[in-house]
Amino acid sequence: MDSPVPYYPVNEFGPLMKGLVIGGVGIFHVFLAQFAIGGGMLLYYFERLGQRGVPDARTFVDSTFKVLVLVSFVVGALSGVAMWFTTIQVGARTIGLMIDEFHWLWATEWVWFGIEISAGYAFYRFGPTLDHKARRRLLAIYAIASWMSLFWINGILAWQLTPGRWLEGGGMWAGFFNPSFWPSLLFRTAVATTLAALVACIVINTMDLPRERKAALIRIASRFAVPMAVMPLLGMWFVAVIPADSRQWLMGGSMPMTMFVGVAAAASLLIGAYVVVGLVLKRLYINGATATLLLALAFGATAAGEFVREGARKPYTVRGVLYSTSITPAEVAALRIDGATKHDPYPLRDQARYPTPQLVHGAKVHRTLCDACHTLHGANAVVELTRTWTDDQLRLNISKLQRTKAFMPPFAGNAADVEAVVQLLRWEAAGTPARWPVSDDPATLAQIKTWLDEVGTSAAGEP
Amino acid sequence: MMWPFASPHSGWLVLYLLTFAVHIVLVSYVLAGTTYALIQALRKKQDPIAERARDLLPFMLGLGITAGVAPLLFIQLLYQQPFYTANLLLGPRWGAVVPALIVGFYALYLAKATQTLRIRRLALGVGVVCFSFVAWSWTEIHLLMQDQPAWREMYAAGDRMYAQTGVLPRLLLWLGAMMTLFATLAAWWAAAPERRRLAVIALAGRAVSALAVVLLVMGDATVISAAHGWLYLMIAAVAIEVAGWVWIRLAPDGAGLTLVTAASTAALLAGVVVREAPRLATIEPPRAAALEASGFPVFALTAVLGIALIVWIVRSIRDRAVPPS
Numbered sequence: 086m087d088s089p090v091p092y093y094p095v096n097e098f099g100p101l102m103k104g105l106v107i108g109g110v111g112i113f114h115v116f117l118a119q120f121a122i123g124g125g126m127l128l129y130y131f132e133r134l135g136q137r138g139v140p141d142a143r144t145f146v147d148s149t150f151k152v153l154v155l156v157s158f159v160v161g162a163l164s165g166v167a168m169w170f171t172t173i174q175v176g177a178r179t180i181g182l183m184i185d186e187f188h189w190l191w192a193t194e195w196v197w198f199g200i201e202i203s204a205g206y207a208f209y210r211f212g213p214t215l216d217h218k219a220r221r222r223l224l225a226i227y228a229i230a231s232w233m234s235l236f237w238i239n240g241i242l243a244w245q246l247t248p249g250r251w252l253e254g255g256g257m258w259a260g261f262f263n264p265s266f267w268p269s270l271l272f273r274t275a276v277a278t279t280l281a282a283l284v285a286c287i288v289i290n291t292m293d294l295p296r297e298r299k300a301a302l303i304r305i306a307s308r309f310a311v312p313m314a315v316m317p318l319l320g321m322w323f324v325a326v327i328p329a330d331s332r333q334w335l336m337g338g339s340m341p342m343t344m345f346v347g348v349a350a351a352a353s354l355l356i357g358a359y360v361v362v363g364l365v366l367k368r369l370y371i372n373g374a375t376a377t378l379l380l381a382l383a384f385g386a387t388a389a390g391e392f393v394r395e396g397a398r399k400p401y402t403v404r405g406v407l408y409s410t411s412i413t414p415a416e417v418a419a420l421r422i423d424g425a426t427k428h429d430p431y432p433l434r435d436q437a438r439y440p441t442p443q444l445v446h447g448a449k450v451h452r453t454l455c456d457a458c459h460t461l462h463g464a465n466a467v468v469e470l471t472r473t474w475t476d477d478q479l480r481l482n483i484s485k486l487q488r489t490k491a492f493m494p495p496f497a498g499n500a501a502d503v504e505a506v507v508q509l510l511r512w513e514a515a516g517t518p519a520r521w522p523v524s525d526d527p528a529t530l531a532q533i534k535t536w537l538d539e540v541g542t543s544a545a546g547e548p
Numbered sequence: 549m550m551w552p553f554a555s556p557h558s559g560w561l562v563l564y565l566l567t568f569a570v571h572i573v574l575v576s577y578v579l580a581g582t583t584y585a586l587i588q589a590l591r592k593k594q595d596p597i598a599e600r601a602r603d604l605l606p607f608m609l610g611l612g613i614t615a616g617v618a619p620l621l622f623i624q625l626l627y628q629q630p631f632y633t634a635n636l637l638l639g640p641r642w643g644a645v646v647p648a649l650i651v652g653f654y655a656l657y658l659a660k661a662t663q664t665l666r667i668r669r670l671a672l673g674v675g676v677v678c679f680s681f682v683a684w685s686w687t688e689i690h691l692l693m694q695d696q697p698a699w700r701e702m703y704a705a706g707d708r709m710y711a712q713t714g715v716l717p718r719l720l721l722w723l724g725a726m727m728t729l730f731a732t733l734a735a736w737w738a739a740a741p742e743r744r745r746l747a748v749i750a751l752a753g754r755a756v757s758a759l760a761v762v763l764l765v766m767g768d769a770t771v772i773s774a775a776h777g778w779l780y781l782m783i784a785a786v787a788i789e790v791a792g793w794v795w796i797r798l799a800p801d802g803a804g805l806t807l808v809t810a811a812s813t814a815a816l817l818a819g820v821v822v823r824e825a826p827r828l829a830t831i832e833p834p835r836a837a838a839l840e841a842s843g844f845p846v847f848a849l850t851a852v853l854g855i856a857l858i859v860w861i862v863r864s865i866r867d868r869a870v871p872p873s
Contacts, residue, residue: 091629094703159610159653166617167646170635174643184624184833189843192563196847196854202614203858205609211865219864226857257842278754377729393805432704 088428100463122279194237210302275312284311290373354385425498484536564622574612580730652678721760727753774823782818
């Protein structure tokens with residue numbers, strides 16, 4: 086394929102926009118993986134206490150909790166592979182770039198994961214027959230290795246939003262230890278320990294012990310949820326280091342984003358307050374139902390946090406390098422001349438549906454430039470978002486996309502592409518009639534070209 | 549040329565092939581072991597090989613999946629565009645390998661834990677279906693990656709299955725090899741009479757692979773010249789291995805197992821090189837970002853540390869385990 090831009094076949098997921106697909110898999114994965122990390126730390130702590138004579142601590146270590154940790158790290162590992170496959174489905178160039186840049190660090194993370202799984206299985210299978218020292222060391226290795234997995238993957242993910250000095254040629258390490266590396270790492274660590282503490286409270290409630298002995302174990306486990314109290318500070322640190330435009334969207338520029346920030350902050354604050362005031366200071370007993378409710382709240386906070394992290398990157402998937410359309414800033418200028426679909430080798434699967442070649446063209450442009458974040462009629466439906474706009478308003482807003490919404494990338498096509506998409510949206514909004522006029526007025530195309538030239542090919546707020 | 553891989557890809561290719569070979573050993577134990585345990589459960593046979601397999605299968609699957617992440621990483625460096633394109637063409641059908649593995653994993657746990665024969669059979673049957681599906685999917689995607697002329701038409705038609713005639717014989721070849729690798733690994737834990745049975749399984753595995761090779765040759769499969777040396781090495785290793793299995797059948801306590809293990813390791817390594825050679829035509833020029841990426845020293849140091857820690861874990865289990873009262 087003799088194209089400056091690598092084209093991949095595009096899959097659609099019905100009414101689901103791709104962000105929902107990757108978000109769903111990602112939240113599931115993050116929740117399980119972070120619990121497995123915190124669970125390892127908590128198991129080690131209880132083992133130490135048990136060996137020092139704290140009653141029932143050893144019983145807890147060998148309880149269902151150990152099985153839950155095992156379940157989580159296996160499903161966490163598999164959902165990690167699922168994340169790779171899903172990212173390929175929704176943004177192949179993004180994952181390709183991440184692999185190219187950080188493959189040795191990814192390989193390093195894999196080694197730590199291998200250590201984690203070896204120690205975890207060894208403890209699960211042989212733990213009851215091992216002496217104290219070996220048990221302690223196995224759990225320590227498990228806990229350290231699982232946290233090191235987080236350490237490496239966190240740097241790669243944080244790089245997507247804040248590449249920092251990497252953009253100025255600072256090299257891979259500058260990209261890895263980027264501005265949001267430490268707040269993200271501490272934030273995720275606090276979430277991991279909190280999840281472990283909440284699951285521990287549920288498991289302790291299922292143990293066959295008198296209430297006062299359960300309460301003693303719960304007080305120990307709840308210490309692991311105390312880091313939740315510093316989440317607002319970590320959240321503020323994170324918000325302070327992200328790019329100014331992303332910060333503005335979180336702080337009111339984009340209401341859905343602001344609402345998700347609010348949900349994540351409020352849920353974290355509620356859990357932190359309950360743990361510090363209720364469990365640590367007042368030494369209250371937490372029953373299984375309340376612990377489950379708090380865990381559900383933590384899941385909500387995790388989901389909202391991941392949504393914010395994904396959304397804050399827009400209009401990029403890798404800040405300054407790759408737009409959410411999987412097109413680089415340099416390629417936008419070339420596509421303004423050639424058109425977005427000139428080199429696309431893949432035909433439409435439903436080509437017969439369209440009554441004119443212009444609508445076929447429009448559908449291909451939509452697939453190339455819009456499909457990453459929008460559907461036509463489902464979630465984030467572009468037909469509905471634009472239904473009330475006039476034709477010229479539609480042409481202007483698409484041509485000057487990065488000015489229409491600052492979290493949209495610049496339009497990576499020419500005037501004919503813009504007009505084809507406009508006609509497609511109008512045709513879809515009209516209920517896909519069997520006949521549709523071709524729009525090829527030279528004056529209209531000239532006006533669109535003028536708008537495209539005026540707005541340029543840079544993202545909003547960039548020179 | 550004996551070594552068919554020219555730089556600058558050599559380092560990634562070597563790591564890809566080595567980690568792929570390790571992955572194959574582990575998943576072979578899983579697929580062939582699950583099938584063997586299922587057959588013995590259906591026959592209502594009390595069989596130490598099957599019992600040991602049921603006990604080890606979840607652990608082996610965990611290791612196999614973990615080991616599989618490394619070749620999955622390197623394949624994205626070597627064949628990024630063909631691999632991603634094949635992923636996208638197969639779409640959700642390809643993504644189904646992940647839920648299949650999750651279901652298979654818990655089926656193995658159930659098969660291990662249950663005392664009810666009916667549930668055990670069901671769980672093992674589910675495991676065999678899930679793991680066979682994954683093996684078939686990988687065979688399919690391997691061939692689809694190399695069939696660039698088919699991509700456009702496949703996408704246009706919305707096909708989610710790559711029904712090329714080479715898929716089934718190639719899968720059969722791997723299934724045969726998996727039987728032999730399972731037997732090799734299982735024999736190290738087996739008593740003399742069990743080794744005799746494993747020798748039969750291993751030889752049957754080689755026969756299945758030989759049949760698959762005949763089918764592939766009839767279907768115009770060729771081995772590219774760059775891999776010829778490795779092909780001869782593989783044939784020689786398989787011949788020695790077959791002789792070793794016959795020896796084990798006759799004298800199960802002898803040194804035959806060491807010979808068989810060495811020969812099957814050589815056959816596997818040569819085999820993965822032969823498998824890779826045709827795909828080299830689709831290898832991409834290395835991208836600048838990938839070539840210039842730093843971090844190898846960190847990986848190398850971590851790998852050394854990781855090996856040391858895993859060795860320590862194994863020794864701890866061996867040395868410190870208190871015998872159950």
